[in-house]
Amino acid sequence: MSLQRTLIWDLPTRLFHWTLAGSFVLAWLTSEGDEWLSIHAFLGYLVMGLVGFRLMWGFAGSHFSRFASFWFSPKESLDYLKQVAGRTAPRHVGHNPTGSLAIYILLVLAVVVGITGIATLGGEEQQGLISGWLSYSQGRLLKEAHELAANLMMLVVLGHLAGVVVESVLHKENLAKSMVNGFKMAEPGTPKAKAQWLAAALMVTAMVCFAGWWFSYALGIQTHTPAATSQAQSTTVEEPHVKFVGKALPDNAQWRDECGSCHGVFYPALLPARSWQKMMAEQSQHFGSDLGLDDATVKAVLAFMVDNAADKHNTEAAYKIDRSLAKTATPLRITETPYWVKKHREVAASDWANPLVKSKSNCAACHVDADAGTYEDAAMHIPKAPKLAPSAARAASS
Ligand code: HEC
Numbered sequence: 001m002s003l004q005r006t007l008i009w010d011l012p013t014r015l016f017h018w019t020l021a022g023s024f025v026l027a028w029l030t031s032e033g034d035e036w037l038s039i040h041a042f043l044g045y046l047v048m049g050l051v052g053f054r055l056m057w058g059f060a061g062s063h064f065s066r067f068a069s070f071w072f073s074p075k076e077s078l079d080y081l082k083q084v085a086g087r088t089a090p091r092h093v094g095h096n097p098t099g100s101l102a103i104y105i106l107l108v109l110a111v112v113v114g115i116t117g118i119a120t121l122g123g124e125e126q127q128g129l130i131s132g133w134l135s136y137s138q139g140r141l142l143k144e145a146h147e148l149a150a151n152l153m154m155l156v157v158l159g160h161l162a163g164v165v166v167e168s169v170l171h172k173e174n175l176a177k178s179m180v181n182g183f184k185m186a187e188p189g190t191p192k193a194k195a196q197w198l199a200a201a202l203m204v205t206a207m208v209c210f211a212g213w214w215f216s217y218a219l220g221i222q223t224h225t226p227a228a229t230s231q232a233q234s235t236t237v238e239e240p241h242v243k244f245v246g247k248a249l250p251d252n253a254q255w256r257d258e259c260g261s262c263h264g265v266f267y268p269a270l271l272p273a274r275s276w277q278k279m280m281a282e283q284s285q286h287f288g289s290d291l292g293l294d295d296a297t298v299k300a301v302l303a304f305m306v307d308n309a310a311d312k313h314n315t316e317a318a319y320k321i322d323r324s325l326a327k328t329a330t331p332l333r334i335t336e337t338p339y340w341v342k343k344h345r346e347v348a349a350s351d352w353a354n355p356l357v358k359s360k361s362n363c364a365a366c367h368v369d370a371d372a373g374t375y376e377d378a379a380m381h382i383p384k385a386p387k388l389a390p391s392a393a394r395a396a397s398s
């Protein structure tokens with residue numbers, strides 16, 4: 001019987017395949033470094049959406065896209081692998097048993113990677129769907145799972161690629177090409193796919209809309225210039241629709257009263273408990289001032305500070321400041337902790353000299369959420385120095 005050129009993979013299946021492949025590679029490339037995080041997270045949500053689509057298409061798609069056409073047992077998958085090794089594997093027009101297993105594993109792993117990614121984003125960055133649900137250290141733990149699952153996924157992808165090459169050689173056909181144009185040589189009577197233009201168009205529209213929404217609207221916070229930084233009162237940046245998603249940390253009115261009158265409050269998570277204890281023990285000589293607090297006030301304020309100190313690892317800053325300190329070090333200045341120094345090493349001298357900043361301890365000048373204590377990346381904003389007359393500028397830089 002002569003083989004006929006037959007449409008096997010409908011358009012949505014091919015679109016799914018290549019968008020998933022592209023997203024996976026891009027997500028891999030953008031996995032390091034906060035500057036790529038918005039793209040990385042976008043790709044993660046996109047992949048989850050694609051998987052959701054594929055699950056649906058496994059029932060609604062053309063014959064060879066349906067799960068029913070490639071529902072093999074693990075044993076069949078292994079047997080097929082053996083047949084391939086012995087060069088006796090029969091040709092499958094649709095997915096072969098081993099390839100099918102790879103597909104199912106990839107779909108499951110994609111979901112695991114996506115969910116752990118959302119958890120990492122929520123815990124480590126206090127952003128995304130579950131911001132505020134997890135602490136920084138919980139997010140950090142889930143990041144391990146995220147990376148493990150992503151690495152496993154990469155292994156399966158590599159296995160899949162090897163399979164495509166081997167099959168293509170074994171059966172003298174270009175499988176990658178058929179996933180591009182959809183056609184394969186098949187016996188007459190093989191179920192033909194319909195192109196499914198409408199479903200494909202809907203898919204593209206959905207993806208374009210999602211990307212548009214994500215990059216213009218959902219990320220608004222990152223390009224948003226906060227007003228009145230030094231008086232920022234809460235984690236919520238007043239901007240319609242765009243809410244800064246930092247988790248609200250425990251607060252205490254008495255602490256705010258006593259510690260926020262001379263300078264902005266320094267949230268307890270910025271120094272370990274032992275530092276606060278020392279600072280309160282020496283409160284009559286607080287950086288040259290006598291705080292003049294009575295014992296009851298010291299006790300109450302200190303209790304709040306100890307409960308939320310850096311050693312509690314509630315925020316990224318807490319975790320990192322605590323980890324950067326020697327166990328014996330008891331700094332009284334946040335600005336002298338190794339983590340703080342490292343993070344601010346690259347802030348230009350002109351930014352420190354900016355009249356809107358003036359002092360290193362004026363945290364709120366650059367951190368919109370300083371008052372709330374969250375210190376999220378997304379809330380960092382170096383103010384632009386007001387234009388100075390040339391003579392004043394010269395005086396400021398000398
Ligand atoms: C009477 C005014 C006053 C009050 C009230 C006050 N401070 Fe201070 N605080 C200062 C001064 C002055 C400095 C030194 C500022 C500088 O050098 O930039 C300082 C510095 C600090 C620093 C070091 C900031 C850095 O450079 O890292 C911390 C932490 C701090 N204060 C915590 C507190 C806490 C906690 C309370 C409440 C118990 C408090 N302060 C109340 C005046 C005050």
Ligand code: HEC
Binds near residue numbers: 334343359361376382
């Ligand atoms: C002149 C502006 C400026 C001031 C003032 C400033 N910071 Fe920062 N801060 C920055 C910049 C810029 C970064 C980002 C550095 C980076 O990402 O490498 C940063 C990063 C941080 C981070 C790490 C956030 C993260 O997730 O990467 C913490 C925590 C932090 N600052 C705390 C403070 C505290 C506490 C103060 C006050 C004692 C302060 N900063 C004062 C500019 C400033």
